[in-house]
Amino acid sequence: MREAMPKWADLVLIPLASLVLAFALSALVILAIGEDPVAAVRMMVSGALGSTYAWGYTLYYATNFIFTGLAVAVAFQARLFNIGGEGQAMLGGLGVALICLSLPWPHWALALPAAALGAALFGAAWAAIPAWLQATRGSHIVITTIMFNFIAAAVLNYLLVNVMRPIGAMDPATAKFPPGTHLPSLHDLLAPFGIAFSRAAPANITFLIAIAACVLVWLILWRTRLGYEIRAYGQSEPAALYAGIRPVRIVMAAMLISGALAGLMAVNNVMGEAERLVLNAVEGAGFIGIAVALMGRSHPFGVFLAALLFGFLYQGGAELALWTDIPREMIVVIQALVILFTGALDNMVRMPLERLFLALRRGRP
């Protein structure tokens, strides 16, 4: 029996159709609150793509979403739903802060690998307990990772208020990181090539690390034995068991990689942008990773594209909130609709399209 649809339709057409539906509904919401959707789109495009300053913010947000999107995608490949990206990224921030503040770093080139390692280790450690409980005790990973998000928030709140706050400071945040940990921005990186990029925008070298992470995740998933086992386990657990794949090992490996990727996001927002650890540094990026992974069909390249799209939406939405009466939360609505249509209502989009393709095929034998 042939598939109802060609592969390109499954990979490109369905996500696009879902996106169109999500955007159409968002446009209706904008109309309903008495604003002009066309003008809104125009403003978003100029605000997110119209200058190197705008691009700098779009790419900065996209970097966050690449990491959290990859984190969710890797877990999805093993059919695990990691909702804990938010908490893992928080803990990643703690790892970055501890490393940046512990030594008087002479140069960012030394501080960056150390901080990235710290971020990945702390993120992975926060994913390890839910992973181990899922693998050995069968505790539902969705619930445990949600609980760990809240526990992470409490831990960070405690550490920032009671332990890591500099004496005399009022706001719950760590001290400013030493100058030796200052990461080069895209402005610094592109200047030697004679390309003028905005100095004020927060996009930094972490964007390149995010692209490298996409390639690395692709290599792990499709070019290594472990990746094969992760995907096999995700496709069919009984078949994987029969092939001698150990579930405990796969669940642990997939979740540790996932947690490490979520933790790595902190290199971008904590080290690259804020240069200190503040409360709520993640700002929901861990959850946006869910939308990004669904949209990107759990493939690193898809995640990259979807993260760019959400970076655009985020920066464009901030501009809208600045210049119009459309509040910033409109982005949360769009994000919700994308998750709804690409994730939960997938069949609603898929079934009519499948019928269409079947009818086309019957018409042309």
Added chain:
Amino acid sequence: MDFATALQILDSTVRLATPLLLACLAGLFSERAGIFDIGLEGKMLASAFFSAAVAAVTGSVWLGLSAGIAASLVMAAIHGAASISFRGNQLISGVAINFLAAGLTVVIAQTWFSQGGRTPSLIGAARFEPITLPLAETLHPVPILGPIYHELISGHTLPVYLAFALVPLSWWVLNRTRFGLRLRAVGENPEALDTAGVSVAATRYAAVAICGVLCGIAGAYLATALQAGFVKDMTAGRGFIALAALIFAKWRPWQAMGATLLFGFLQAIALRYQNIDLGGVVLPVQVMDALPYVLTVVILAGFVGRAIPPRAGGTPYMKER
């Protein structure tokens, strides 16, 4: 701690446990029917906003409550369509509903009231008033029992009494009625129900609708009784604490009441004391914040009394052809 302080903390426990209990019972009906629901938070939030908005405009808490329930039912309908009719992923649908509510409530609140994503403060008949039970004043001078009756049992708003009355009612519906039997069966073994000629989809939609109504009452209670109006993200994770309580209670009504009272007590303590001195060891307030979640993970891990969810939970039902 003197008697009066203890009474105050317990009184605040009851107030704080009420939205948790309503949401927990909501989740109980849905999950016992095999529909996982991590969208309790979103349904409560939607109801909190619409109940406060309508109550603020009309001045009637009852119209507010109806609007809240309606909003929550719309969210429940989306969740039902996604997880029953379109056989989608119930967890992802729940996540989407949480974000939809978080975003839409602020967008609409800003458009309607232009007060930075809140509703105007509710006064008078736009809120649920405390109910003084009969003889509360007369019995007040009676030692111990008098103050307990006066402070702790009397003087709550209507949804509080409703929430606690719903506990035995839920138990009775689930365990002593035909509908309850079907609801539990559809969560454990939907094939059996289908074979018996009962519609799996209809039973599950009914459960999801009950969940919507109860979340609606919980949200309306938050905005019109516990507080006086809607503010952005006012549910503050209560939907997830209710979910934790549901697991803690192993999906049973009486235990749900116990678990939500425990978690409400932790919230009441955290509200009143910043740090708790336990004879030398000082517990920071964040421990109280994290305790419900830690306890739930411990229970889920199965080291202390294993929690086993309904067997068909989370899986869409496909009729055999």
